[in-house]
């Protein structure tokens with residue numbers, strides 16, 4: 001059974017799950033403009049539409065380092081309670097409007113401490129904003145569960161502190177951990193002590209790897225650090241020749257390691273050259289546990305609905321394929337098994353059944 005046409009409204013209503021999306025990469029342009037005014041930060045433009053275009057163009061340079069530099073302006077408005085509360089609440093509402101029923105939001109609290117807030121206060125404030133957003137979304141009839149992954153910045157020295165907070169807030173909505181930032185020159189094993197601490201505490205984690213840097217970073221993330229998922233991981237294809245899997249690719253597929261793939265983001269950073277040729281399709285067809293994600297919705301000018309639409313239009317994906325990656329995401333979500341199972345059986349499968 002394959003679907004010949006999927007209209008935009010059907011796509012938007014399909015239940016979705018997103019595992020890889022950055023809080024500071026997903027603000028509404030109008031919110032950045034308003035918050036920047038309150039804190040006296042100068043933006044490239046104060047017109048929301050022009051600002052959205054500026055972000056997209058700056059991120060389109062094909063260079064991960066320049067892409068990350070666009071975060072200067074979003075982070076400037078996320079240094080106080082007002083900005084964090086608003087960003088977190090709107091984050092949830094925007095996911096709900098996109099048809100997302102489960103999301104894991106990630107951010108590095110160390111990047112929000114230029115004002116008066118400590119890292120711990122940053123986490124408390126974001127959780128408060130997320131809770132407010134979830135209450136509003138549920139009241140509006142579009143319930144979405146959003147949980148948090150805390151990140152440490154791999155090129156700085158506060159990864160251990162961020163990992164400590166992931167442990168401290170594990171019963172308050174934080175479900176896992178990640179390291180973010182420039183991959184080149186900052187291998188995951190630099191932070192082995194933090195990952196060992198998380199493993200001892202049974203806190204799951206994912207690691208950005210195999211985006212800017214190739215197979216060695218994926219190998220380190222999985223086999224040295226012990227990550228349960230991989231952020232991006234597109235370059236695992238370098239270990240697959242004529243459909244034959246090398247040992248590392250075999251490990252990823254056979255151990256059901258989720259790959260958090262972000263097609264549009266990968267085009268912008270140069271990790272992939274087209275949607276049609278993005279490794280997500282080949283890896284899906286080879287039986288890898290691929291998941292579909294937005295990464296940074298503002299910077300990439302995207303949504304989950306748009307990512308799905310691109311794969312349908314340019315890579316021949318069917319509704320069944322979209323269901324597969326959604327179920328994959330929930331299977332590998334960092335919430336407990338019974339909650340994952342309930343979302344799959346009670347929300348996702350019925351939602352797709354009614355669309356097919």
Ligand SMILES: [Zn+2]
Pocket residue numbers: 020022208231295
């Ligand atoms: Zn990312």
